[in-house]
Amino acid sequence: MTRTGNGLKIFTAGFLVLLLWAILLFWADWLCRNGIASANSRRDEVSVVLLEDVDRKKDPNFFPCSLLVSLGSDLPANVLREPAWTPLADAPRSVIEKIATGWIVFQYDAESGLFECQYCKGNLRRQKGAAYYLGPGGISSEKKESLGRFRDPFVYQDGQWGKFFIYDRQLRQFFRFNLWGMGPRFSAGPVLGDSIEPIQFGSLQKGREIVVIAKEARRWRPPKTGQTGGYAGQWRLETVPSNFRLDTAGPWLLMLEADGQILRLNKESLCIEGPAGRLPAPVDLFGSRTEGRPNKLSAYRVYPVCREENGRLVYYGCCAASAAPEGVGLAVECFDAQGQLTGRNLFHSAAEDSVSENYEVELMSRLFERGDGALAITARFFADSLQPAVFHGLSFLCAEAIEPRAGMRALFIRPHSFIGILRRCRQMSLPSQLFSTFLMLLPSLFVGLWVGLCLRRKFLSFGGSSRAARGWFAAGILFGIPAWITFNLVRPKEKMVTCLNCGSLRRPDQMSCHVCRTGWDFKGLESPDWCLVEPLEESESPVGPAMSERQTEL
């Protein structure tokens, strides 16, 4: 084998092995992670008192309206149906809705910079021309220059079809189009100030398969509201009352900013009226509180809560839930209509009937205590230690730069490994982070060192050069077990033969023995042509007559 061909084979086989190894470790990690998450979701542990009607508090039949929040699997059940791992950046630019008589298609045309609204009667097979063209300048049934151009818009459909809100990131304006009723209507809001940077509005969510809020609770215990007694010991089948709505904020439109603030937007004036709350900051696997920013969370969901009173919707507040970057910790907070924390976001412990304000920490600590949670975390650390050390180092460096949802499907550089989580701990200083990382890296380093030493010894026994042996040693340390598998795939397959000179195994395809440097023309052991002892008499020769004859010849 030529030197180049050998290098190519090592490189290609190494990459293939590394890829397969990374996929296997990903699934091992996923299984462990879902072991932790399912322990939470099975028990329906996090429940939140959403709001409580003070006037009806004395009613013996009254119970607080509650929501149920839990963590589900981070892998969609159907990859084709659920656009898996939808990043936040994919703000919607089209709405397709089926109505009783046909389909409504509202989509953005990047070439013209206009939204096209089509109505397809019956089915979508035959698309007609657009019924309306919508631009920042208004609505028209034809494309016109006066309509202007949207530059970077995203759209939200409010309630029934025909009501669309559009925000353009570059124009920094909200627009409202109402195609329902007495002809199309259009209005534009004021240009937003530089301090406000909406990234989502209307439906505020990311990673809907992670945070699940059950509107209709199954058989579960209602959360306590602080007083003793209450519902302890009772099991009731409860649902959210039918006059509550969790899909609209009534006269407002909720809007999320990049820093996690939730604001209220007036649907009529398209002006920002005030705060509505903020995304809660969950704790991670190590109990450290993470940032409640949309791009730092693996999932979040905000539910506005409205109640129908006398035919109109009254906004009561909102419930915000968010999951930690690695998708394990969960935090839930509720806010009133003015955006103030209600203080009723209680963690209800089903096991002990206790109420804790510090619910996230308690959730995590109890997950650790649980048998399956502890087992899953241990197994996860074990699988983590089999990851090559070089990727651990890169994970440490890139942990904060990678978006959490993108990190969930990462194969090589994994920001949600233990080292990555450690790197994100804001409560720890850099030296302590480095020290803890080193401690966590020790198993990987030990595995790598052991593999490296094995590879070096084995490579030298195959007659490899010491320089290449050093390369295999380094590869063993950096890549660990994949390097060992690669070596066994690409190592010389020739059967070794015994060297006639030194007796050790040597390669048949090399000119000389790699131990004693003897060539193939070596005939065997020969007696030296000198002698230390005096020649003996012929009769006293201890080696017999044949040897004596040879000595005589010499």
Next chain:
Amino acid sequence: MWTLIRREIEDMWVFYLVFLLLWVAAVLLLASAAFRGTEEALRLKEGVVYPYPFLCVVLAVLGVSQMYFDRMRRLSAFLLSRGTVRRQVFAARVAAGLIPNLFFTAGLGAVSMVLFRNFAFYNAAFRNDLISSLISGFLAGTACYGIGLAAGWTSSRVFPTLGTLGLVIIVLSLLVIKGFDIQVQILFLTATVSAVLVGWESYRTSSL
């Protein structure tokens, strides 16, 4: 070269028959979904994507069979005595493996485009989605075929069968992890190149 490719196809004609049957089944699946009057483009997309795992398994088995029977029957030794070189034999083998995948993907793409246009909602987003799914499926097939080539050059009987099947499952799970986007396409492409090069190096450096 064409003679070598034809010889490979004639040797492995059973696999090509399986490819044809698979393609017909996929088209029938698509057509039935379309003629039932479904409005969901998603249903058609499922019809496009679901045949690919089967195709990948068949392609991997094809790769294994090409290399394994070559080694067992000493086909290359015979061919090299007829004035060919190893590079030509291997290239013809790879071409004979890529041809069914290419025809399968192109045919399925054409049929699904027609069905999309006539029986389902069709716009640029769906078209891009469909094209990326087809490209990912094609590259997954080539990666599995390459793994079959790399794993098939052995005298063992266990690894080419069970081992290759395991590797194909692992590789295909990339689609579940990463979806059908550009990342998975790059990974599949790199895996294909790596696997084919490993197979080539094993084939080139072996004594026949």
